[in-house]
Amino acid sequence: MGGEKYPEVQGGGSLILAWQVRHRKVLVIGGGEVAAGRILNLLNADAKVSLISPRDGLNDEVAYRVARKQVEYHDKKFEPSDLDDPAITMVLTAIDEPEASSQIWKLCKEKRIAANIADVPPECDFYFGSVHRDGPLQIMVSTNGNGPKMANIVRRRIAADLPPNMGDAIAKVGALRKKLRVTAPRNEEGPKRMQWMSKVCVKWSLEDLCEMDEGDMEQLLEYYRPDKVPSLEQIRLGEEPDEWLFDGSFGWACVV
Structure with missing residues (x-):
């Protein structure tokens, strides 16, 4: 009854939001290249980043953040008790251990903490898209976990068409x-x-x-x-x- 006037529902998407994590504690587990990107995104959003990773697992960029005290660093492997801190509002894992990642995901679900398990879409409450940043302007492209590289290509094309100012x-x-x-x-x-x-x-x-x-x-x-x-x-x-x-x-x- 007049339904043709309204947008058609397209299931399978995500609710894309600008999540405000300013001054909120976010736990990052892992210190490699993926963690470096996650940490930068969080610092750009003024989050309070807590990092758990053995020192020998830090890449150069993450080690730089630690040395500059841009993150709260814990030189160790993750333990379930690390999630007992009530100030933690989000958990991001970026480790090369599938079983350990899944265990962290289950613990987060028990504690009702939003989590993102890198490269495991079914174990993510939210996804990281490809972001274009120009001062206060942020544009995110998401493929809902289907193709991160494609998101990057689409984002670059959009950014190229924007006025430089x-x-x-x-x-x-x-x-x-x-x-x-x-x-x-x-x-x-x-x-x-x-x-x-x-x-x-x-x-x-x-x-x-x-x-x-x-x-x-x-x-x-x-x-x-x-x-x-x-x-x-x-x-x-x-x-x-x-x-x-x-x-x-x-x-x-x-x-x-």
Whole structure:
């Protein structure tokens, strides 16, 4: 009954989320190349990384992280009691011992700790995709465990088509959005704030957004109350904005 109007359900996917692990403890077991990539991802997300691995199993990058005290290091093999710490919110294993990895997975399930067992998709609560990073911009491509190399190829193709200054533009939009929340802090203004920011993102080019400075932001915010959006040129020339209607039917919404 009218079902053709709605998106068709496609099972077999994952719920892709931006998992906030800032200041949270994550346990990494293993110190090889895969662990190095996992550790870097966690440090980029401001997680508190605890690493368990014998010192002779550390690769050069992981040894560097340990030497710089970027991780809390335990020079030993994993023991079940290592999961007794209630502060652990996530476990990542990257060891070349299938039986030991499966045992860790089972222990995590008993303690209801989210876990990822490297290269064993059935024993993962979540997957690591291929990520493109440009300042505040992060784009993840996931193949749901079917082909990590393909995810990397797709991610590179997407990144190649992005403007080189996309990250800078998004950072400026984020700064403007924070200032707008100070200008219009009330919760009931939320819908208007979102719509006005959408107008800015559609009307201003990436180059304009990158060029925008603090003074431009302050002047632009003066047009929030009358719900107008002048161009960067109009702001700098002191001209009034053209009458321009926005109904949300085109363009992209800015929700950074």
